[in-house]
Amino acid sequence: MAADWLGNVVSINCGLALGVYQGEVSSVDCASQTISLRQPYHNGIKCPVSEVTFSAMDIKELKFLDVQNTANKPRSAQGAAKQPSLISAGHHSQSSSNSRGATQATQKKNSVRNGSTMGPTRSKDDECFGGGTDGDLDADFDFQGNLALFDKAAVFSQIDGTSGHGSRTQHHSAQAKQKPLSYRHDENILEKKPVTYRQITVPQHGGKDYCTDSGLVVPSVSYELHARLLAAAEHWGLTLERRLEMIGVCSSQMALTLLGGPNRLTPKNVHQRPTVVLLCGPHLQGAQGVSCGRHLANHGVEVILFLPNFVKMQESVTSEVNLYGRTSGKQVASVKDLPASPVDLLINCLDCHENPLLREQSWYQSAAGWANQNRAPVLSIDPPVGGRHQTVEAKWTLSLGLPLPLAETESRVYLCDIGIPKLVFQEVGICYHSPFGCKFVIPLHRE
Structure with a gap:
């Protein structure tokens, strides 16, 4: 079953001390209870090493971000089926990120926020900052996926005008001829004349x-x-x-x-x-x-x-x-x-x-x-x-x-x-x- 983990993209939360890591699973050792990630990211920043290995004792939470082997099962079911081979150690079975657990946690937070359990003792932080967004905060932000949405080459190509450069240049030059010059508040809008520095002359x-x-x-x-x-x-x-x-x-x-x-x-300095x-x-x-x-x-x-x-x-x-x-x-x-x-x-x-x-x-x-x-x-x-x-x-x-x-x-x-x-x-x-x-x-x- 350990082979089922290989190639999947996961997010591993190691707590406040070590932070959150993301990457592709390269190896899983059930005997030593370790998992290794290839091309890892640490708190959204690419790590300088090509592979990082984690012990089950350090893992607080593990989430599947992308499942590669989708031959016969849907993603959610396949992801849930692959977890027991590593998580059965008992330490982090409770913190695995299956969709049902996340939904239950969100429902529980919503019920607390609505006042069904806390009543008048509702915390001030929930009143000020609990605007119904806590459920979205449970999922880590996908830096890699979001960056892929931004096609830098296409944008810079559009800025540089590589497509239809001639017509765009002519359009801008025509606008420049039609647009009147603008001046700042401290600039002279009249035509400049040479400054006369000797403006005072005396007979003697x-x-x-x-x-x-x-x-x-x-x-x-x-x-x-x-x-x-x-x-x-x-x-x-x-x-x-x-x-x-x-x-x-x-x-x-x-x-x-x-x-x-x-x-x-000053009045304070009368002495x-x-x-x-x-x-x-x-x-x-x-x-x-x-x-x-x-x-x-x-x-x-x-x-x-x-x-x-x-x-x-x-x-x-x-x-x-x-x-x-x-x-x-x-x-x-x-x-x-x-x-x-x-x-x-x-x-x-x-x-x-x-x-x-x-x-x-x-x-x-x-x-x-x-x-x-x-x-x-x-x-x-x-x-x-x-x-x-x-x-x-x-x-x-x-x-x-x-x-x-x-x-x-x-x-x-x-x-x-x-x-x-x-x-x-x-x-x-x-x-x-x-x-x-x-x-x-x-x-x-x-x-």
Whole structure:
């Protein structure tokens, strides 16, 4: 009877440890209670060996997947007749996969699921996952048979167009001509034109050219032309007060970014608020610094304003100091009252375009000396032109409107939009197209 097993395709379940094997029966030894499979599959994956032998002690369940010798009997009857020769050992006669046993097991599960035996104690797993599919799970999936249903050669032949290739190619080419081109949301649907990178031209070149991140050229202008531009803007309503507010907002926004932005200024980090020191003089540049300090203090930054008690200050400085006095920021008049330890950021507004002799005064020299010893990074707002060496070396420099020809330093140059209209630029002979895009402060790179 052992010969009746040969050539049949069976599935052997060896439990969780060894898994499920499938293959063609190559030999059966009733004396040693072993069975061997040719070209076996282990859990659906082909085994690296050509034959595997199993002991009856390891077999938990045995199922017939394909019966080869079908001369005089139907498959179900023949399969049932062939089982006793090996299974009569008693260990797995109960787990043999005859159709009657599987049907009884399915009926039993259905009766349990319908609540006839368990009643109110029905398990939650059955309620959630017992959707009438457990009967189908008793049969192992036939990987080999399912793979045979997929004719890869025919499918790939159809994809490659080996059958009727010419007509298919002509059909697709005709569709390609008729189908309009589609564009992504970030693509330009208009015909492309060459980009003009020099969109700003000035009548009096300052001697240096800068470029933006996108490659636009931004020329420098002389101090005289810059002063004429500001005067024309003030004539059309861009007053000094409005410019100071714009400069204060833009410079404080840049300072907040340099301090860490949202990573540093959060409600959970009030115990580590950054400290900024502003060094200001009694002139327009000093008023710009005080405006910046007011906005920083409004955003929760610890601000310390250094402004000596001058006998005479510009009116713009006095107005900005009065506004700054309504914030939580501090004001000192002596270098001795400044912090001895390094601060997070130092904003330098000591220099003046019109009066270079301020550098010779004692208050200026003491403030510059303190800044150089504090070792804090320095942001310089609207520094003087390049002919004058910077007493306080800045890491960042913020120019207004258009850059001045600054001195050759390692400082990174940024440009601030102060709101001058395009026609005001044209009034002083400057052909202007805004290089700012969606920002109010942009970095400039030396060419």
